[in-house]
Amino acid sequence: xxxxxxxxxxxxxxxxxxxxxxxxxxxxxxxxxxxxxxxxxxxxxxxxxxxxxxxxxxxxxxxxxxxxxxxxxxxxxxxxxxxxxxxxxxxxxxxxxxx
Amino acid sequence: xxxxxxxxxxxxxxxxxxxxxxxxxxxxxxxxxxxxxxxxxxxxxxxxxxxxxxxxxxxxxxxxxxxxxxxxxxxxxxxxxxxxxxxxxxxxxxxxxxxxxxxxxxxxxxxxxxxxxxxxxxxxxxxxxxxxxxxxxxxxxxxxxxxxxxxxxxxxxxxxxxxxxxxxxxxxxxxxxxxxxxxxxxxxxxxxxxxxxxx
Numbered sequence: 001x002x003x004x005x006x007x008x009x010x011x012x013x014x015x016x017x018x019x020x021x022x023x024x025x026x027x028x029x030x031x032x033x034x035x036x037x038x039x040x041x042x043x044x045x046x047x048x049x050x051x052x053x054x055x056x057x058x059x060x061x062x063x064x065x066x067x068x069x070x071x072x073x074x075x076x077x078x079x080x081x082x083x084x085x086x087x088x089x090x091x092x093x094x095x096x097x098x099x
Numbered sequence: 100x101x102x103x104x105x106x107x108x109x110x111x112x113x114x115x116x117x118x119x120x121x122x123x124x125x126x127x128x129x130x131x132x133x134x135x136x137x138x139x140x141x142x143x144x145x146x147x148x149x150x151x152x153x154x155x156x157x158x159x160x161x162x163x164x165x166x167x168x169x170x171x172x173x174x175x176x177x178x179x180x181x182x183x184x185x186x187x188x189x190x191x192x193x194x195x196x197x198x199x200x201x202x203x204x205x206x207x208x209x210x211x212x213x214x215x216x217x218x219x220x221x222x223x224x225x226x227x228x229x230x231x232x233x234x235x236x237x238x239x240x241x242x243x244x245x246x247x248x249x250x251x252x253x254x255x256x257x258x259x260x261x262x263x264x265x266x267x268x269x270x271x272x273x274x275x276x277x278x279x280x281x282x283x284x285x286x287x288x289x290x291x292x293x294x295x296x297x298x
């Protein structure tokens with residue numbers, strides 16, 4: 001039992017060092033050739049009243065961190081082709097999810 | 100407990116130096132990164148706060164399991180420093196968060212999210228042992244001191260909830276907390292088996 005415990009502790013410590021993979025919060029499967037640029041998305045969002053902090057690709061979608069037009073600090077996912085809003089969450093609490 | 104509380108020994112100074120390494124690494128990263136992002140440092144400071152809190156709570160069950168080890172006894176003697184460092188990383192976590200949010204209205208507005216409720220409660224729970232961490236408080240509180248230090252346990256539980264919810268995923272939080280949970284479970288199991296042996 002003692003040995004088993006030590007092995008699990010060691011295993012957990014080793015796994016702690018593993019790098020983070022895609023978050024899996026949202027996934028999009030549009031072929032990359034059809035994507036519009038992430039800069040175009042940022043320009044559109046700024047026009048809509050967003051303040052952007054960071055934008056990147058996650059799970060084939062565009063993921064954006066920033067302040068939405070309502071002034072909330074959020075994380076949002078957009079479709080890379082249609083720029084449709086897929087998910088908005090604030091501190092882990094989902095505020096909007098596309099059907 | 101026989102030895103007088105050591106003033107600044109070499110060991111203690113070294114420990115504080117080690118405890119400051121994550122903060123130094125964050126600072127260097129901030130200076131080197133061409134596009135630093137404040138949220139990364141909020142996450143990092145929270146992570147180190149949780150790690151140190153977990154470490155502090157692992158020491159006693161580790162000792163029960165492993166018996167006397169010099170390194171472990173040393174860490175246990177300096178556990179207060181580890182706990183205080185955990186709280187200092189929490190304060191850094193909060194300061195960076197406040198800086199990122201830019202105002203109390205924005206902070207209050209999102210404080211209702213479950214993850215944030217857990218986070219603020221974790222901070223409150225952690226403040227209790229941190230605020231009574233001085234030698235003076237230890238003497239003044241006597242036997243009550245130990246009991247108040249146990250606020251570290253709800254603090255750890257609430258930290259886990261905050262962590263899991265804010266990152267919408269349990270995996271990273273669990274990886275850190277599972278060793279602690281196993282050690283505490285072994286400690287409780289040991290209490291029961293020992294009792295039965297002497298009953």
